[in-house]
Amino acid sequence: MRVSLFITCLVDQLWPAVGMSAVEVLRRVGCEVVFDERQTCCGQPAFNTGYRSEARRLAQRFIEIFEETESDAIVSPSGSCTAMVHHFHELFPDDKGWRRRAEAVADRTHEFSSFLGNTLGVEDVGAHFRGRVTWHDACHGLRDLNLHSEPRRLIRNVRGAEFVELPNADSCCGFGGTFSVKYPEISVAILDSKIEAIDKAGVRAVISGDASCLMQIGGRLTRQKSAVRAMHLAELLAAHEE
Amino acid sequence: MNHQSAETFDANARTALADTQLRGALRNLASTIGERRKVALTTVDDWEGLRERARAIKDETLAHLDKYLEAFADNAERAGAQIHWAHDAGEACAIVLRLLRERNATHVVKSKSMATEEIHLNTALEAEGLTPVETDLGEWIIQLAKETPSHIVVPAIHKSKKQIAELFAEKLGIEPTDDVAVLTGVARRILRQRFAEAQVGISGVNFGVAETGTILILENEGNVRLTTSLPKTHIAVMGIEKVIPCFTDLDVFLKLLPRSGTGQSLTAYQSLITGTKRRPEDEGPEEVHIVLMENGRTRMLSHPVTRQSLACIRCGACLNACPVYQQIGGHAYGSVYPGPIGAVITPQLIGLGKTAQLPYASSLCGACREVCPVKIDIPQLLLHLRAEVVEGTANGTAQKLPVKRKIVERLAFSLYAFAWSSPRLYEWGTRIARVLQRPAVRDGRIGKVSTLVAKLMPPLGAWTTWRDARPIAPRSFREQWREQHTRDNRGV
Numbered sequence: 001m002r003v004s005l006f007i008t009c010l011v012d013q014l015w016p017a018v019g020m021s022a023v024e025v026l027r028r029v030g031c032e033v034v035f036d037e038r039q040t041c042c043g044q045p046a047f048n049t050g051y052r053s054e055a056r057r058l059a060q061r062f063i064e065i066f067e068e069t070e071s072d073a074i075v076s077p078s079g080s081c082t083a084m085v086h087h088f089h090e091l092f093p094d095d096k097g098w099r100r101r102a103e104a105v106a107d108r109t110h111e112f113s114s115f116l117g118n119t120l121g122v123e124d125v126g127a128h129f130r131g132r133v134t135w136h137d138a139c140h141g142l143r144d145l146n147l148h149s150e151p152r153r154l155i156r157n158v159r160g161a162e163f164v165e166l167p168n169a170d171s172c173c174g175f176g177g178t179f180s181v182k183y184p185e186i187s188v189a190i191l192d193s194k195i196e197a198i199d200k201a202g203v204r205a206v207i208s209g210d211a212s213c214l215m216q217i218g219g220r221l222t223r224q225k226s227a228v229r230a231m232h233l234a235e236l237l238a239a240h241e242e
Numbered sequence: 243m244n245h246q247s248a249e250t251f252d253a254n255a256r257t258a259l260a261d262t263q264l265r266g267a268l269r270n271l272a273s274t275i276g277e278r279r280k281v282a283l284t285t286v287d288d289w290e291g292l293r294e295r296a297r298a299i300k301d302e303t304l305a306h307l308d309k310y311l312e313a314f315a316d317n318a319e320r321a322g323a324q325i326h327w328a329h330d331a332g333e334a335c336a337i338v339l340r341l342l343r344e345r346n347a348t349h350v351v352k353s354k355s356m357a358t359e360e361i362h363l364n365t366a367l368e369a370e371g372l373t374p375v376e377t378d379l380g381e382w383i384i385q386l387a388k389e390t391p392s393h394i395v396v397p398a399i400h401k402s403k404k405q406i407a408e409l410f411a412e413k414l415g416i417e418p419t420d421d422v423a424v425l426t427g428v429a430r431r432i433l434r435q436r437f438a439e440a441q442v443g444i445s446g447v448n449f450g451v452a453e454t455g456t457i458l459i460l461e462n463e464g465n466v467r468l469t470t471s472l473p474k475t476h477i478a479v480m481g482i483e484k485v486i487p488c489f490t491d492l493d494v495f496l497k498l499l500p501r502s503g504t505g506q507s508l509t510a511y512q513s514l515i516t517g518t519k520r521r522p523e524d525e526g527p528e529e530v531h532i533v534l535m536e537n538g539r540t541r542m543l544s545h546p547v548t549r550q551s552l553a554c555i556r557c558g559a560c561l562n563a564c565p566v567y568q569q570i571g572g573h574a575y576g577s578v579y580p581g582p583i584g585a586v587i588t589p590q591l592i593g594l595g596k597t598a599q600l601p602y603a604s605s606l607c608g609a610c611r612e613v614c615p616v617k618i619d620i621p622q623l624l625l626h627l628r629a630e631v632v633e634g635t636a637n638g639t640a641q642k643l644p645v646k647r648k649i650v651e652r653l654a655f656s657l658y659a660f661a662w663s664s665p666r667l668y669e670w671g672t673r674i675a676r677v678l679q680r681p682a683v684r685d686g687r688i689g690k691v692s693t694l695v696a697k698l699m700p701p702l703g704a705w706t707t708w709r710d711a712r713p714i715a716p717r718s719f720r721e722q723w724r725e726q727h728t729r730d731n732r733g734v
Contacts, residue, residue: 009662012719013672014712019719035723040662046655048606050628054659061663090622143608172565176605181701183252183603185259188708189569190605219709222687 001120003031004071006109008081009041010211018211021238022077022112029122036069044084047091048177056091060098063088063105073119074109077234079141079209082111086144111141113209113233117150124157129239131204132162133231136194136217137170138210151209151233158236166197175216188220195220198228205231245390248576248588251599258570264400268571271399276562278505279613285507286497295494297617300553303452303486304543310452311534314485317455321517323530331361334535338363338444338477341531342372345475347441353461353469354378355446356394356556357479357535359578360591363444374444375436377465379429386413392572392580395503395558400571433465443469443527447480448555449495450532453488456516457532460499460509467511476515476527481535483552495555498615502557538591547626551590553616554583560610560620566603575600582610586623594631601627669720676714683713 003026011018026033043058062085066074076082086109088102116122135155141147155163174180174190181187194217198206206221206228208214218230246254258264283289303310315325328334342350350367352358352374364385367374376385380398384391387409391397398406403420411418416428445466449458457478459466470476486495500506519526542548561567561581572580577588577597585600594601601624610620632652661667682688682695688702688711696703705711717725 007719009668013714016715016717016719016722020722023723035720037720037724038665040665040668041658043659046659048625048628049651049655050601050625050630050632051655051659052629052633054655057659057663139605139607139609143612172605172607172609174565174605176607178701179602179605181704183255184704184707186255186566186569186603187605189259190565191709193565215712216709219687219705219711222710223689223708 001031001073002071003033003115004066004069004074005033005035006039006042006066006074006076006081006085007035008076008078008211010081010215011077014215015211015232018077018232018234021232021234022075024238025116025125025127025234026075029116029120029125031120034069034071036065038065042081042084044081045177047084047087052091059088059091059102063098063101066105066108067101071108073115074105075112075115076109077112077209077232078211079111079138079145079147080212082109082114083140083144085109111145111147111209113141113151113154114145114147116237117153123153125154125237127158127161127237127239128241129158129161129205129236130241131160132164132202133158133205133207133236134164134166134198134201134203135169136166136173136206136208136213138208138213139172141209142170147209151207154233154237155207158239160241161236164201164203166194166201168193168197173213173216175212177212180216187216191216191220195224195226199226203228205229205236207231207233207236209233246573246576248597248600251574251576251603254574254576255570255603258574263402263405264571265569267400267402268568271393271396271562272568275396275505279501279559279562280505282501282505282507286501292494292497293615293617296498296555296615297553299486299491299494300616304483304549304552307482307485307543310485310487311482313452314450314455315532315534317453318450318457318517318530318532319455321455322520323455323517323532326531326533328533328535328537330537331535334361334479334533334537335363335366337533338479339367339370339372341475341477342367342442345441347372347475349436349440350374350442350444351377351436351440351469351473352381352444353446353459353466354381354397355444355479356579357446357481358444359391360481361479361535361537362578363479375433375440377433377436377463377469378461379426379463379465382429382433383409386410390573390578393558393561394556394579394581394583400573437465437468437472440469440473442475442477443471443473444477444479445470447478447484447532448499449492450480450485451487451489451492452485454516456489456514458492459513459515460496460511461513462504462506462510464511467513470513470515471526474527475529475531477531477533478515479533479535481537482539483554499555499557502555502559502613502615542590547622548590550618551583551587551623553618554587555616556583557615559613559615563609563613565605565607565609575603582620582624583618586620586627589627594627598631601625601631669718672714672718676716679713686713687711688713 007019023033043055047055086106089099092098173194174187214230326337376382383398392400407420447457448460500509518530542551560583564582567581575584579587589597606621690706
């Protein structure tokens with residue numbers, strides 16, 4: 001299967017290791033991975049802040065680029081960016097042509113764990129990681145894309161890793177895009193409920209499917225000098241600690 | 243203390259976050275009502291199916307609202323009720339005031355109703371020297387404390403038992419006690435007297451059935467039953483979106499509303515009122531007046547996205563599920579309707595001019611949409627309103643809003659859309675930032691930045707005050723990819 005990577009600007013610039021890990025895992029399960037270097041950002045920050053014309057401009061660009069990429073699927077290591085692609089059609093309420101193109105691209109776009117679990121039917125990628133881990137459901141992956149069992153199944157099959165559920169795994173980490181800097185105090189108050197639960201879980205790493213949530217959670221963990229590592233699912237699945 | 247404005251949402255929220263008593267009270271909210279709700283959902287077979295049916299009923303009603311309202315009014319009148327139409331809050335208050343005056347009312351009781359909160363009925367009546375006594379325990383507490391409700395269903399959720407004990411001691415002159423049975427006993431004794439002397443009872447409406455002209459009100463304390471049956475005159479204030487087509491539709495909503503609102507299978511009381519009493523020996527009021535209130539609702543109706551706001555049955559589930567509400571409570575929103583649904587309804591009711599912060603008061607996590615019994619896509623509405631804030635339009639009209647957006651934010655998003663439309667500008671821009679960030683990066687992260695940097699880049703300042711920031715990586719993914727591929731192509 002030929003997979004076109006939608007890397008997301010956040011992973012590209014801030015967390016490239018997530019992207020490299022995703023490539024490694026996808027290759028390991030037999031995919032041919034291609035990457036179109038013209039891609040930048042899906043426009044989610046603009047869309048979520050109300051800047052629709054700016055978002056439209058980036059969405060159109062995205063659609064054009066990925067229409068030209070020859071691949072069986074577009075895969076992204078982010079639930080919220082994948083969800084944004086699935087929302088593209090809302091940017092063209094009065095333009096049937098663009099709406100159709102947006103929907104066609106959205107149909108081919110999959111979040112990383114969903115692609116592995118639902119498209120390929122892979123449950124075990126042969127990863128090794130030592131220690132106890134837990135999972136944070138990124139909101140868009142959970143509620144826009146209905147991902148719940150997919151990442152958990154993959155984590156449970158990582159050799160050496162012990163999976164524990166957070167009591168509030170499905171509650172927001174408080175990131176929310178520009179919300180995190182428009183209302184930083186509220187954002188951090190929400191975050192601290194999550195951090196409290198992670199602390200109690202006694203884990204080595206907290207895993208999630210969105211780099212944005214992981215920046216929020218990880219940024220607070222390091223600020224508090226916690227030893228718990230914020231880690232993307234792709235990084236965990238690429239790990240080979242024997 | 244809690245008469246805050248939506249204009250100062252950010253400051254209100256900071257005050258709320260510093261209020262440890264408030265946050266303690268709010269912690270119970272999710273763990274009590276939220277958990278009870280989850281259990282209550284398991285007592286129906288097909289929750290999703292019920293939600294679908296409820297929304298379909300609401301959509302059908304809203305698509306033909308004129309027809310159903312007319313039928314409701316006709317049938318209610320046939321049963322002996324009198325219908326009054328009010329365009330806005332002022333008209334609705336004036337109608338109620340006139341009805342009270344015409345009846346020489348001196349004592350008025352009132353049950354909990356968001357519609358009357360919305361039009362600030364108590365304030366309007368107080369100005370004329372006619373203060374209705376709130377009879378819902380929570381509302382009565384709020385009235386004693388001269389506050390406003392902080393939740394749609396549990397209005398005094400922000401108050402602790404201790405605070406209520408102190409309030410009762412101060413206002414009612416009783417011995418201070420935190421024995422709940424004693425406190426409620428005192429409330430019961432006082433309120434019974436108020437019921438006995440009242441000439442008029444004012445209530446809200448949960449559902450108005452078009453087919454029969456019946457109104458349904460749900461409650462747990464029996465105060466609605468007394469308010470609507472003991473006084474000679476009953477006045478019900480009802481938003482026009484409360485109408486539903488058929489009596490059998492109630493079956494769906496009676497399963498959804500109590501479970502979503504309080505986590506109960508059914509409320510203790512359901513008052514179905516169809517006009518006035520028929521025979522002298524019957525119980526019930528001699529006169530029933532229903533004030534049908536528009537107050538901005540047709541504007542919501544006019545747009546396919548905003549129309550769903552009118553499907554709301556005021557259960558409060560979205561408040562309980564909302565991570566923002568859970569932290570700051572209801573008063574910070576500075577509006578009658580707080581929480582996620584308040585953040586979408588309030589700007590539509592009173593305009594975005596003073597409420598432009600509310601649609602942004604959400605992390606867009608979608609927990610509200612997930613619990614909503616009528617499947618309102620609140621995040622979609624929030625995004626719709628954010629676009630209106632940015633574009634300066636309201637409900638599709640070209641009306642300019644007095645919304646001052648920060649010029650800097652506008653510029654930043656324009657620049658972003660422009661530069662990131664070009665892979666070259668994107669790459670060079672981030673490379674320059676990589677160099678500029680250098681002095682701030684330590685151990686692979688950016689700690690709290692200096693005041694000067696925070697002033698130059700407020701988002702970075704806001705982020706790093708509490709969280710470390712992830713710097714731009716020394717080598718981006720695309721650089722690493724490129725390297726790997728040139729290497730592969732060279733056959734290494």
